[in-house]
Structure formats: structure tokens, C-alpha cells
Amino acid sequence: MAKYAVIVVDMLDDFVNGALACERCKEIVPALAALCDAARAKNVPVIFSNDAHIKGVDKELKLWGDHALAGTPGANVTSELHADTARDFILPKRHYSGFFGTDLNLLLKDLGVDTCIITGVHTHICCVHTAADAYQYGYDVVLPDDTTTAFTENDYINGMKYIKEMYGARICKSSEVAAEF
Secondary structure: OOOEEEEEEOOEHHHHOOOOOOHHHHHHHHHHHHHHHHHHHOOOOEEEEEEOEOOOOOOHHHHHOOOOEOOOHHHOEOHHHOOOOOOOEEEEEOOOOOOOOOOHHHHHHHOOOOEEEEEEEOHHHHHHHHHHHHHHOOOEEEEEOOOEEOOOHHHHHHHHHHHHHHHOOEEEOHHHHHOOO
């Protein structure tokens, strides 16, 4: 039986309502909130992998402009996901992958996780890079198609296809994987 963790990538105020707001991000909130609630109810770890950039330092800001700056409201998990700081894990990141330069792999190992459920934004950027590292570290990858999105439908489709083909991700609905908790 799989030992899951839900990894929520960059579902931050700046991506949902702020500097890099994407209307498509709002569309996945209900399914993602339900998945997080189902995980919490079954003691499956919920890990928020959040951009927390350093202004004037992080290279990503040159491509995308200022967003999710550490310590600003835009870097907070969107309130609709009800992040529970007493139970959930909040891991800041400064690069696309939730693993690069963070303690995510160590945390997953300590929790005994073998399968990463990758959710959030943007499918073709941060989700792809997080899935790549999860795969390289030996985790199975699950990608609920109703809990991830991107700026455009094409970016979303290409990201989903790439993660499935390159990392053997299982694509499913969030309700399907939640039923396995």
C-alpha cells in the first residue's frame, strides 16, 4: 500500500489573486481544498511547497517579475486552502522545484512517504520540476488532473503529458486518490 503525501505547489496569493494571478488557478481551488481536507482526515501529510523569493537576488524574478517575495502577503498560501500550520508543513523554495535547495526530500523520508501527489501551479513549470526531482529521488508520482493548472490550456496539457511520459506519473481525479487514503 502506498504511503502518500500531498505536495501543493505555489498555491499562493500572488498566483491566485495577486502579481501573477491566473484565473485558471481559482478553478482548481475547490478540488484541491477537498483533497487536502481528505488527506488531513486520514493523517496523510499535506506539504505546501511555496515560492518565497528574495528581491533582487533570485534569478527567477528576472523572468517573471516580482512575485511571492518572502515575508509579503503574496507569498502566503491562498486562504481557500485552509493551511493548518499546526498540522501541515510549509516549505519555502526559491527555485522551480520543491526539492531544490529545500528539506523536502528529508521530510518525505522522515515521514516514510513513497508516493508524491503533486498538485498546484504551474503544471508546465514548478510542477514539472518538482515531479522530476521526486522521480529522481525514487518516489512514485500521482498527478490529479483537477488539482493542477497553468497559464494556458496548452501549457497545462503539455505539462501533464510530460510528467506522465517522463516520470511515469499516474494521472487521475483527486477523488480517486483520496479514496485510497
